[in-house]
Amino acid sequence: MEKQMLPNATLALVMGILSIVGCCCYGLPGIIFGIVAIIISTKSEKLYKENPENYLGYGNVKAGKIMGIIGIVLSILLVLFYVWLVVTFGWEALQDQELMQERMQEMMGQ
Known part of the structure; x- marks a missing residue:
């Protein structure tokens, strides 16, 4: 029997890549794409x-799953960083550069 490509192997890889890129967009797209990559990869796996003798493309599935996990972790870290910024400096300081500089100087003890 002829070997065929795993269904959604390329899609899992693309979603994994998008999860890493999406973490730079405030984290939420990275989490969404990462979850989709993991679900698709798990089904294909x-x-x-x-x-295993009937399919090709298992490397794409593994790579997509790994990148999905990395994308989710990076996105969660970024979201936690944003939450820390808001809690530490306040929403007003994040919107006003002068107020942000004042609060940063207060933090440094100057």
Whole structure:
């Protein structure tokens, strides 16, 4: 029997890449794309493990899953950083540069 490409192997890879890129957009797209990449990769991985001799493209599935996990972790770290900024400096300081400089100087003890 001829080997065929795993369904959604390329999609899993693309979603994994988008999850890493999406973490730069305030974190939310990275989390969404990462979750989709992990779900698609898990389904394709299960299909591959049932009949590994019938499918190609398992490397794309593994890479997509790994990048999805990395994208989710980076996105969560970025969201936590934004929450820390708002809690530490306040929403007003993030919108006003002079107020932000004052609060940063207060933090440094000057």
